[in-house]
Amino acid sequence: MAVRPYWRGYLKLSLVTCAVTLSPATTQGEKLRFHTLNRKTGYRIHTQYVDAVSGKAVDDDDQTKAYAKGEDDYVILEEEDLDAVQLESARTIDIDEFVESDTIEWVYYDSPYFVVPADEVGEEAFTVIREAMAEADVVGISRLVMGGRERAVMLQPWDNGIILWTLRFGDEVRDENEYWKSVKADKPDAKMLSMVEEIIADRTTTWSETMVKDPVQDRLLEIIKSKQSTKRKTKPQKADQAVGEPQSNVIDLMAALKKSLEGKPEAKKTPRR
Known part of the structure; x- marks a missing residue:
């Protein structure tokens, strides 16, 4: 609509x-949004702007924009300055x-x-x-x-x-060369390159909106729905690997590529839109 x-x-x-x-x-209309509540009363919590020194709430009429030119030193901009x-x-x-x-x-x-x-x-x-x-x-x-x-x-x-x-704006975009300069420009091994190209070809399919679904939000909706009908607390699922458990040794790159090709998946069908 x-x-x-x-x-x-x-x-x-x-x-x-x-x-x-x-x-x-x-x-962002379909994105889940949460409110912050006072657990004891169940009422919503509202945020306020407070004076950093006195700790007192500041009325809307007393709030103004300012540019920090030094520590505790500001240039105040009035509405007419912004309109100009x-x-x-x-x-x-x-x-x-x-x-x-x-x-x-x-x-x-x-x-x-x-x-x-x-x-x-x-x-x-x-x-x-x-x-x-x-x-x-x-x-x-x-x-x-x-x-x-x-x-x-x-x-x-x-x-x-x-x-x-x-x-x-130009000053918002960082220079990529500052990051790429640390990456080696050497040509990769021809055999490994060919193997990676084969893996890419096997996994190439047609773009579908299902590729950008949000599984986390779907799971949260399930939890919210379940909490509407029961007071039981949802226990977090155990992770496949415990926190602090050491990960397996890094496999040699060539071996990993060979293993990827050995378990080559069947050709993907074009997903329905």
Whole structure:
């Protein structure tokens, strides 16, 4: 079921403009959420902001944002200071640049949103922009104010619509070379490489949503259901290996690969969607 749009505004490319809506492409609505209770009374516990020195609760009107420039030394930002940096990209996604679709590293991708025309009048302009990007195999780069802060966004043609990805800021993305430099670049043994390729081929199947199911949440739901009908405490299942028990010795890599191939599973059937 479609949810209410998160944002309404305009998609613009040069002189072509159309009204559009944004809706989150993902949801946490099915995720289990827990409340914290007072075990003695059974009542919910509420959190409060308290003064670090006096320990007293602080009213909403007395709470303000501040930047720490030193120990116990802050610069207070008032609402008018925050409003002063708001930009005009609050209501218009103005595409001013395009890049090849496969040139943005996945680590920059943040949150996805569905972009669709807001009315029939704008459908033709929306379709033209989408199809032109698809034909050129490019994605559009723009900026949009979301959550009180301007974000760089990427617009990607997808089926009959467009996916808008918010992009992480440059200072949020770490340099992978700092991590890869510790990995040896030597070529692997040709025989072992061939064996691993064979294992991969045997286990290659068709993507299915069942691959990303959450078994932990399913088990929690079972426990919650059982507690609704009985007061018995659910005993935790024993782990296969006791805590502190030493693990078996690491098997030689080549031996492990041979063992994997010996127990080669039958060809997987394409899972039902």
